[in-house]
Amino acid sequence: MASYIGTATSRVDGRAKVTGEAKYAGEFNVPGLVHGYVVDSTIPKGRIARIDTSGALGMAGVIDVLTHQNRPQMPDKDAAYKDEVAPENGSPYRPLYDDRILFTGQPVALVLAEDWETARVAASQVKIEYEKEPHVTDLQAERSRAFTVDAPEKPRGDAEQAFASAPVRHAAEYSIPTEHHNPMELFASTAIWEDGRLTVYDKTQGVQNVQKYLCGVFKMKPDEVRVMSPYMGGGFGAGLRPQYQVMLAVLGACALKRPVRVMLTRAQMYALGYRPASIERLALGANEGGTLESMQHEAIAVTSQFEEFARNDTGWGNLLYKSPNAKFSHKLVKLDLPTSCDMRAPGAATGVYALECAMDELAIALKTDPVQLRLQCYSDRHQGEDLPYTSKQLRECYRQGAAEFGWEKRNPEPRSMRDGSELVGWGMASGVWEALQMPATVRIVLTANGHAEVATAASDIGTGTYTIMAQVAADMLGLPIDNISVKLGDSTLPQCPLEGGSWIASSVCNAIANTARAVRGDLLELAKQAKDSPFAGVGVDDVGLVDGKIVSKRDASCAMPIASAMLSGKAERITREETNNVAEDKSHARNVHSAIFAEVKVDEELGVIRVTRVVKAVAAGRILNPKTAHSQVMGGVVWGIGMALHEETLYDHRFGRVMNANIAEYHVPVNADIHDIKVIFVDEPDAIVNPLGIKGLGEIGIVGVAAAIANAVYHATGKRVRDLPITLDKVIQFN
Template sequence: MIAKPSIPDLLREPGARIGRPVSRVDGRLKVTGAARYAAEHDASDLAHGYIVSSAIARGRITRIDTRAALALPGVLQVFTHENRPSLAWFDRKWKDQDAPKGSPLRPLYDAEIQHALQPVALVVAESFELARHAARLVEIEYEEATHQTDLHAVRDQGFTPGKDKGGFQPPPKPRGDADRALAEAEVAVDVSFTQATEYHNPMEMHGSTVVHHPDGTLTVYDKTQGALNTQTYVCNVFGLSQAQVRVLSPFVGGAFGSGLRPQHQLFMAVLAATQLKRSVRVELSRPQMFSFGHRPETIQRVALGARRDGTLTALIHEAVQESSRYENYVEIVVNWSGQQYRCDNVRLDYKLARLDVHTPLDQRAPGAATGVPALEIAMDELACALDMDPVELRLKNYTDVDPNTGNPFSSKELRACFRQGAERFGWAKRTPQPRSMRDGRYLVGWGMAAGVWDAMQGQATARATLGIDGRLTVSSATADIGTGTYTVMTQIAADVLGLAMEDVTFLLGDSSLPMAPIEGGSWTVSSVGSAVKAACDRVRDRLVGLARKSNEGPLAGLPAEEVTMADGHLVARSDPARRVPVTEVMRAADLLTIEEEARSVPYYLARSRHAFGTHSAVFAEVRVDPELGTMQVTRVVSAVAAGRIINPKTARSQIMGAVVWGLGMAMQEEALIDHRLGRVMNHDLAEYHVPVAADIHDIDVIFVEEQDEMVNPLGAKGVGEIGIVGVPAAIANALYHATGVRVRDLPITVDKILAGLRAER
């Protein structure tokens, strides 16, 4: 049995809980099956809905016959555009928190078909199996219209979007004359890249269980990254008050952006529940997971010019990205290139092209995971043209100022990322010539890339309640999509109040809790964590005030700054023997609880004068079979600078998971669309390939020490996104080093490698 540290030991260890590699507090619930997800909650009168999806990509429904389905015993109703209720939502432009500019798709609104697999009917029955069977009996006839799902066919029809959604920043104005500088450059590369469409495939598919209570109120269990966003959506769409709708989402089996917007199964489930006056569950099948948001396909051009010494003189980055016909979904794809390196002549351009698809949706590191790899592959090509080490080229053009704005970074330890990552990887042993490194019959390649992501913060509120039993409950309506939110918030609260982790409970995923933004963009620790700290600071201040006012207490009269908290006690910093239990202080004041609520807001002045970001350096090793064209990623070292790391264990897991996904982006994930039909053909996990355990080898994560007093009160930055950003480029660059084959169209598949090897011969 491990003894608890003494109070003096705790006092000598600032940040006694923050910074420790603590295991997940919700881990036991998950591995034992006690954690219940959105489609696992029951109700006594639960009915089941199954969605009927459109068989065409564009056109209209001319006939829909539900009689055969309704004739089955146990089928309760089939909802279509012909019998759906009249809702105010259908007549106005209401949006959810994450909606881009345009008019959101409204399921069952009319006979119009705007994309393949669009929901066109909902069959509700007493069992899931019956609902699914009845759905096959619904007869639908269509009048097809000409559709377009090929981005390459419409790339020249791209248009420049405006400030279409929160967080989107149009590319900055050009600086210098990039085209002229490129033409006059001593060394130049000018290349094109494509990134295939990727679909969200979290382990938990999207589902909603709507419990209808006798008084007409609803309890909604939803797969969401923001319970408040779901609540607001339901209230606006169905004309309900917040008192009538409570949303619960305590556990989420992965989301990665797919839960930022309410998906159509939520609308269907609430529609059925309110119309039938009973509880209803609707869950998407795996193929239906390909019926909504995705990482959009992108076509890019990157052109770099440089002097012989490696100094960048020209940088051009252009991108054309898909969006739907009814919304302008935009990402920050090219802006990173203007921020990443020092260059006097830069031109960045971003356009959208409309397709007959569902609106794309944020997916882990949206924009950066697409745009940064294109830049970083081009930088590798430039390094090869200069006969220069890729790390040296990046250091040559390093900047501590964001060239897009002229603002200095609040902190940027990317140099240390390069140094520590290269040392851990053994980069100095790399021979620069392609095909110069072997392991038996295998060609070995080493590649690297840099990564960047914003260090964002939103407004959030948290409540802290300390009981007379010494236990603390902290709450905020945030989410935990597998990132470790439960754990890190517990750590922050325990750290502030000097409590043991087991004496702290953090509550989330409930719309009745204090306000929190949707969980996404790597800003939850920064936003909600700062609110948790502020609420706990207020509890501590009240306790300290009570202890100092006690005439007979050991801390009476001490200045407030001389009192701290540790191990459930208030303690004098100068004399740890002078201490008093928290529970004793509360009893003396006749208090059963102390409750405080606090709201955190970003440091707006600092953010107007500085750039805030996380940075990384990724090093990858690949082994290529020159006869078969197969490639394995055998080692990855990811060195990350993300401010103060609250929990190295959960943060490391976040980076490792992001590296795995980056490997999938580089080598496997690709939605194969038959443009004749306008639909994804590999819409299951058998043929839509994602990395599995056998694909993954050594992943080493380094957290570079970084101090940042301006980013937020915790000094912490998010790690969910930064881990993926540089990975696809590092792998692509390693492939070139191994084989001399340059693949600029992701994912890198066997056929592309073999074609390149044949061309080399």
């Protein structure tokens, strides 16, 4: 039997998704369902002076309107509201807690009605008067108030002095605007009461995180709250923290003792978390030989007034390039906005963008090919920790990516390449992310008919988790993939971390391997009970499970069908739960790498930019499923294109409001924007990172893409745009 691991495999949940059978959080239509509609704040800061709900309550079909004045009891300690991902410093936002307004779009009332149509019109009849207070929402205007948070990486040498004395220098400021995840599915939760227990269908990347949060807020016991998320219509980080609609749905269900669904509108989702706008200052100093003498990276990013969310924007240079002197700092500015949060490759999407644009500018200053500069500065050790990598095939990414792209045909001179009315630009960049494991437990139930159920409380947010789990389990248990059923998205299943950080594949699959080994051990013991068993004295690692049989590794003729083994031991099923071994090994750096090559065509007169080709070569350890892996990286590239050219949350700082809180004017790429994307997986065996050699792919797809495009736009036009997105008016001075 061929191995499923490494073989392109169609999604096992594909049929459910193409037929519309896959149910998402807002689609559980239970009898007696109450529909909630959120009324949100129109001002960014102040207090609610008056709420008049009488108009809404007077409408037929309206059951109740919950506000801070009449809500059920809520805890008064921050600890009750802290979820796993909540920033260490700060007080999590509490929906409907009091009269304080902390940000525009904050929920101020929840209308509960017999149907959605009634709830929606009743919401318009809730009259609210506010007392406004002065607010701040502009990062640039407030940057002088920035304060430093813990540096992600320690300084080395004297970076400032080394920069000052470097013969070739580049220093510049880059900026990335606030971006919103905009998953296609609206945030929604359905909370169902059944005999004093609560079942909550929630749009979340972590059912157990939400379950613990709800237990904290509503003072319920773990076995009284079950959170389910069998399918999730995109997360990208937006669903890592429990969002306020789940709390409101449960609040409504508690108040009414009826099932309640709360679904947000697209506009309301702009008051959830977001990728914080950041200003990134890079200063690179090189010697004439083209190696770095000094690397400085400072980031200033947005957080809310009430929580300090910070990610590592600046440490990435330490993973990519040698520099004897280096300094990094991360600062935050508190604004009257919701707390920022993780969004695909948090820190890296922004920080590596700035770093890799700066490296391109340094290459130009050095008159060196940008790939060559990266090879000259290439580091085989993590510079900050001075550790070797478990594996790092980034050189091979540069080589294979450049070859596929045809990089050697590049004329380095800007504006030198052309296709009729369009200037052609070729740019490149590096990408890097972490290859982490988190503790995860997997349960396998093997039945005598040769079927296995594999379960953990992970979420498949479109990443392909269902499919890779089925593949790995099929291989480890020696069964056809059709005999594997995967259960996910249920807080009652064995413990699993949040679906984020690219760690689910490595964590869960290694846990499957451990659990399968335990199952194999049990099977072996059962097989030994057979009369004249050929397995007497054989150890668990001397046998494998192949083609539905337990087989000796030394003698393939020594084999017994699984069914026979179980029959001989009179077992109908084997149930085992094991956890992955999360290494305490601190002797290696664990990272995934990539090289990106992009071609843009820019209309010389009009500045219209088209990304015509992208090649992304990725070194990410073992690729479990080339088909879904390709999709995941390709999707990341599409995100990078959007980040480079389209995405920007526009605030009117006078009102403290998002002015494009929709997906007509918050532009993400559409089909016409996307052309050829080639994904290459570079061979990277890695026996150290974890037993299966898996590194994860969720984040690496986007990292570096925006830089490659920005560098290509420069190469095409000679115009360096450092503030994203690169719109046509930034490329061409029209007036």
